Amino acid sequence: MLGDLQQVNVGNVSVSGATTLDIIVTTDGDADAANNAIQKTINLAELSSLDLHIDIFTDVYPGETSWKIVNESGTTVASGGPYQEGTDDQWGGGGPDALTTKSHTVNLPSATECYSFVLEDSFGDGLQYGTPPSGSFGYTISDIQGSMLVDMTVAGAWDFGNSTTRDAALRTDGSSTTTAIKENAIDNLGVYPNPFTTIATVNFNNNTGIDAIIEVVNMVGQVVYTENVGRCIRTAKCNYRRYFFYCWYLHDKC
């Protein structure tokens, strides 16, 4: 009968990539067989490493903006904002977080999981005021190697109301635990003198956007010196005495 609805459990369908599903309904006494089939393409969410880099592009009212990453069970695993309000007007306009890029590093749980990204606005008018430096409001999600996973930026006003959700924004497979620094993210690495007897100086540029750590390991594998050299310092020097035989390791902290 026209208008009847019935929910049908078709079980689980395994997909390993973009998959087209054909759904066909057959009934006794069907008067029109032409409308019995629909087709739907299912895409896999982007596979991500566990470490993410998130950029939020704010408007004039950053105190209204917040975000969260939600797993399949609806549990929030990471969140950010609201950002600092300004004093330009009675609604908290302006201030240091207005019309800028707020960057975050997120470490997801080590699990096979699918995540959605929720962007929220407490005033209910989205992101639409002022002119952002990049020309767009919204957000991007990249993995720590710099590969773009999600680009949800909108040129000009983006009035999404109270919230906008990107379902299945990304997934993890439980093994993508790499925190490797992307190629050439640290460059101009130099140690001098080499070998040294009393003091060595390490120079490098940290382009990773995340904290880096220097470790000095002696010939029996003991870490004899550790220094967090941060993410903002582009050139750092590290001095260490006494160890003639050594190895230097430079890796990210997150």
Ligand SMILES: [Ca+2]
């Ligand atoms: Ca707003």
